[in-house]
Amino acid sequence: MIEVKDLHKTFGTVKAVDGVSFRARDGEITGLLGPNGAGKTTTLRMLYTLMAPDQGQVLVDNIDAAVDPLSVRRQLGVLPDARGLYKRLTARENIDYFARLHGLPEALLKTRREALIQTLEMADIADRRTEGFSQGQRVKTAIARALIHDPRNVILDEPTNGLDVMATRALRQFMLQLKNEGRCVLFSSHIMQEVAALCDRIVVIAHGRVVADESPQALREQTGENNLEDAFVKIIGSDEGLAA
Numbered sequence: 090m091i092e093v094k095d096l097h098k099t100f101g102t103v104k105a106v107d108g109v110s111f112r113a114r115d116g117e118i119t120g121l122l123g124p125n126g127a128g129k130t131t132t133l134r135m136l137y138t139l140m141a142p143d144q145g146q147v148l149v150d151n152i153d154a155a156v157d158p159l160s161v162r163r164q165l166g167v168l169p170d171a172r173g174l175y176k177r178l179t180a181r182e183n184i185d186y187f188a189r190l191h192g193l194p195e196a197l198l199k200t201r202r203e204a205l206i207q208t209l210e211m212a213d214i215a216d217r218r219t220e221g222f223s224q225g226q227r228v229k230t231a232i233a234r235a236l237i238h239d240p241r242n243v244i245l246d247e248p249t250n251g252l253d254v255m256a257t258r259a260l261r262q263f264m265l266q267l268k269n270e271g272r273c274v275l276f277s278s279h280i281m282q283e284v285a286a287l288c289d290r291i292v293v294i295a296h297g298r299v300v301a302d303e304s305p306q307a308l309r310e311q312t313g314e315n316n317l318e319d320a321f322v323k324i325i326g327s328d329e330g331l332a333a
Contacts, residue, residue, distance in 0.1 A: 090115050090273055091136060091242055096145035098131050105131045106142070107297035113275040113290075115241070118268050120284045121277040123294035124325060129277050130170055132294065133246055136275075137167045149242055163191065166240035168231050168248055176220035180211060180230040183219060184237055191238040198237070205233040209263065225256035232263070243267055245276035249283060261287060281318040295325040 091113040098106040106128040113119035123129045134140040136147055138158040147154040147161070154161045174183055181202065188198040206215050209229045214222065219230055228248060236243070245264070249257045264287060267274050278284055284291060285305050293301040293308075301308060301324050305317055314320040 090148075090150060091244075091275055092146075092148040093132070093136065094146040094148070096132060096135055096147070097143045098128075098135060098140070099143055104297050106135070109145075109294060109297070109299055111292045111299055111302050113242075113273050115273045116268060116271045117289040118264060118274045118276065118287050120288035120291045121275060121294065122279075122284065122291055122321060127294045127325075128297040129294055130246065133169075133244060133275075133277065137165050137169075137244055138162060139169075163238065164240055164242050166235040166238070166243045168228070168235050168243075168245045170246040174219045174222075174227055174230055174234075177218060179216050179218055180222075180226075180233070181206070181215045183230055184233050187234045188237040193238060201237055201239065202233070205236060208266075209233055210259070224251040225253060228252060228256070228260065232260075240272075242273040243275070245274070247277055247279070249278065249280065257283075281316075281321065285317045293321065293324050300324055 093109055093111050096106050096109040109128065109132055121129050121132070131140065135142045138154050138161055141155070149161045149164045152160050152164065175186070178186065184202050184205070185198060188202065193201070206212055209232065211229050211233065214226050219227065222230070232248070249260055252260065261283065264274055264276070288305055290304055291301065291308060292299055303311065308320045308324065309315060309317065312320040312323040314323060
């Protein structure tokens with residue numbers, strides 16, 4: 090489980106995150122939504138210890154990220170907004186490199202790597218250099234790299250951005266598989282159809298604050314809207330940034 094308590098982050102005079110609190114629970118998919126500039130990516134970066142909050146607390150499986158960031162990283166699998174693959178390495182080598190950073194024994198590394206390659210249908214690209222990969226191939230490699238150490242908590246920042254229809258469908262099914270395995274899945278997206286289909290709970294951020302934290306159905310009922318996109322627009326009070 091990921092628990093966020095009163096997070097704050099300021100850049101100069103700009104309050105990017107202004108008191109964000111929420112929980113992402115095990116065995117659920119939690120969606121993090123908001124217009125551009127709302128503070129979503131800054132919040133996610135503080136969750137996976139890339140950035141330290143000015144104030145507040147991040148707990149991952151009850152481990153305080155400020156006290157023991159290394160243990161928190163071991164509990165997390167992260168697909169960041171920048172996929173960050175090493176272009177001169179093959180997909181398999183990218184996965185192996187991160188496995189060794191996590192200290193996996195070679196036998197376990199091989200077993201997990203081959204299982205992920207099979208699950209993500211990467212056999213045809215596993216031994217190709219990642220330079221020149223399509224967006225879908227890059228995302229698959231980055232996800233396999235993020236999950237090689239078998240984390241119980243998974244953070245995905247706009248995972249289907251730029252994917253074609255078939256790759257998007259496959260990734261959505263994979264996210265449901267992670268949920269069914271009892272993992273905590275937290276992801277951000279601008280695609281309302283995706284959010285409605287996947288999320289057990291939705292956290293909406295606007296102007297650096299949480300303005301809603303409910304199930305998709307509860308958000309519809311709260312706003313009186315049948316369509317989740319209309320509910321989202323009503324909650325944030327503006328349709329600016331929605332199409333980005």
